[in-house]
Amino acid sequence: MTARTDRRIIWRGLRVLGRAVAEQPRLFTVGVLGSVVYSLLIIGGAYLSGYVVGHVVVPAVRSGSVATGTLAAAGAAFVAVTLLRIAGIFGRRLGAGYMQFQMQARYRRRVTRRYLSLPLSWHHRHSTGTLLSNANSDVEAAWFPIAPLPFAVGTVVMLVAALGSLLATDWVLALVGFGVFPTLFGVNVVYSRRMAPRQARAQQLRGEVSDIAHESFDGALVVKAMGREAAETARFRERAGQLRDALISVGRLRGAFDPVLEVLPTLGTLTALLVGAWRLRAGAIGVEELVSVTLLFTVLAFPVRAIGWVLSELPRSVAGWDRVRSVLAATGEMPYGAAAAAGGAGAALAFEDVTFAYTPGLPVLRDVTFTVPAGRTVALVGPTGAGKSTLAALAARLVDPTAGVVRLDGADLRGLRADALAAAVALVPQTPFVFDDSVRANVALERPGVDEAAVRAALDLAQATAFVDHLPAGPDTELGERGATLSGGQRQRLTLARALAGRPRLLVVDDATSAVDPRVEAAILAGLRGRAPAATILVVAYRRATITLADEVVYLDGGTVRGRGTHADLLRTVPGYAALVSAYEQADAERTQAHAYDEDPAYSGEPA
Known part of the structure; x- marks a missing residue:
């Protein structure tokens, strides 16, 4: 020197x-x-x-x-x-x-x-x-x-x-x-x-x-x-x-x-x-x-x-x-606006010509346009790398589009206040995260209005009450770092309950029930659809049970929308969608069979 x-x-x-x-x-x-x-x-x-x-x-x-x-x-x-x-x-x-x-x-x-x-x-x-x-x-x-x-x-x-x-x-x-x-x-x-x-x-x-x-x-x-x-x-x-x-x-x-x-x-x-x-x-x-x-x-x-x-x-x-x-001095801050989100039950979500790139010049989404009507459930389906999780992040405004607009009840997400956006939209991520705290604290997160009744209702809706009540101290049980004492499915249900406790108007679920038993997943989705007032749901899905419960399916491939409609319509009209769902069903069946064999080695996979 x-x-x-x-x-x-x-x-x-x-x-x-x-x-x-x-x-x-x-x-x-x-x-x-x-x-x-x-x-x-x-x-x-x-x-x-x-x-x-x-x-x-x-x-x-x-x-x-x-x-x-x-x-x-x-x-x-x-x-x-x-x-x-x-x-x-x-x-x-x-x-x-x-x-x-x-x-x-x-x-x-x-x-x-x-x-x-x-x-x-x-x-x-x-x-x-x-x-x-x-x-x-x-x-x-x-x-x-x-x-x-x-x-x-x-x-x-x-x-x-x-x-x-x-x-x-x-x-x-x-x-x-x-x-x-x-x-x-x-x-x-x-x-x-x-x-x-x-x-x-x-x-x-x-x-x-x-x-x-x-x-x-x-x-x-x-x-x-x-x-x-x-x-x-x-x-x-x-x-x-x-x-x-x-x-x-x-x-x-x-x-x-x-x-x-x-x-x-x-x-x-x-x-x-x-x-x-x-x-x-x-x-x-x-x-x-x-x-x-x-x-x-x-x-x-x-x-x-x-x-x-x-x-x-x-x-x-x-x-x-x-x-x-x-x-x-790092650049890229996401400024928030001063507008409040609209009231009411479910919120309408719209993607208008949305393009997004993590690396400049290499977009993972291109000109994506579709809507999720208020109070309805839309399933995002697509192969790995299609951009489904990126769309979920855009819906919750974890990232902003490179081009185009994401709207909530007609308002650009970038114009909403941070607290208004957090109150209206909840994201359940693909990988659940549990704090080193009690069940109750993990669900409530010290948010105003999230009282004991709201915590209990959220646990019920997420089909988590049964396992929580069997924990040593019930909702007061300390879960350890990253919820080490829970299974993967239990962590997913606890993360879902956290999102539901705030009663969001738009719930974005990014394949957040993949570790949950299909019957429990069906019960969760049925409970979400039957809840009053009904929230708008955008769910990244691959299981047929999840897909068929949706009012509409958006098929994403290569960063663009390749088809929209009901599950039955897309099966008839979009060969790529049909092939993907069939592959999902086969993989799901194999996992179910493997699980059954683990429980009973005499199980052959054939009907009695």
Whole structure:
């Protein structure tokens, strides 16, 4: 890393800290005032010690006695200085600590809010481990130098005051100070420049280790099922080893520079003693001045280190800030309008010439146009990759169309308020997600109006009451992370109940009953159709039982609508639809037969 690059990192780090000062000026002021008080009292304490030696100790040695009042006054002065220094330390640490934690909390909230405002397409391009690192370790690294910052500022004031007091005491001793203090500062600058690439590399590796760890833990089932434990362990070990080596490199550099930073003030003190003794013999200074200057060099060693602490952490701060800023500056936010959704029972949904592409130039949907009338049920049917789940995401406005319009009761979804859209539309995703909380909390989600009666009604409608009542604590049972204590079908029914508890006017079901027994699925769909007032339902389906319950079927293939009508009509008129449904039925029958065989090996699959 070149010197120019080093300087740029230092200046960028100082600008990051400047942002923190601009956002928390009062806390920074408290910390700096406490540090300045502490720093000036260090100098004052050194000169107070010299004064006591020159005016109390030396006369007492010469006379063989000391006045009680004089001794008491000296002791009181030392106690007062000590108490004031304690107050300075308290103010410095209170301001710096509160400022640091306040900035970390603020930016964790900002990063999290930004995550929630960015579309799914952005999240698909970034791993979960990286996002966790951005919101945690990167935010922490960005504002870590705040802790020693007020101390460093107070130390600068202290150095200026110390050099001024040395000049006022003796110009020869001041030359010693002008040699030692700038050398200390220069060593700190060199230290920070050498530390910069090491800290940046370590911060980058922290994020990569987090990525691998989260991916391995999240995919634990696949790892174990495919026998990939050794491979995943080796992958994690390699990156963790790189992080270890990077941190060792940081430690080695710190170990090399720490002795230098410790010995320089000691050499300064020794030099001051030698020069001071010569000046004392020459009559240029007295014992009081010699003691004061010697103590001053001794006590300055620790505070000067604060400058090095700030400079050495600036590279890590810059690395963390760059990663945080990449999230805050990410584009693609989905703005909401100010319109409220219309009232009534079911909502009418319309797709008008909708085109959508996750990657520019590669659309997965092309000119899709169809409607879902209010209070009706429409089934989306199509082969894998046809764009069914993308249409479901568009209906719930998880993404916006590249071209065209999606309307709810005639209003463009982009013009609705976020709360109005959430109240009117509910999506039951293909992959259910269960929070590490109770059944009741998972269904209610602390939404206003979702009381105990609404939770119970939703569980009934989702055919989940029976298994919930058999749980150890019923609806108050804690389900564990991702609902680990539930089966796949139970998680799907719980997710469906969550959507139903809010009584949405449009329910979008993205193949969310695939793990449910066909009889239970039929009961769920029949209950949804028979509910009063009836909600509009858009369901991604492959089972005949689901399809035949729909008022209309939309057949999607290759990202376009290939047919619309009833199930019977499409069977007669659209060969691709007929072939797909037949394949679905055959696969479903084979799964049913396999399940029956698991229950009774004597089962042959033939009627008795």
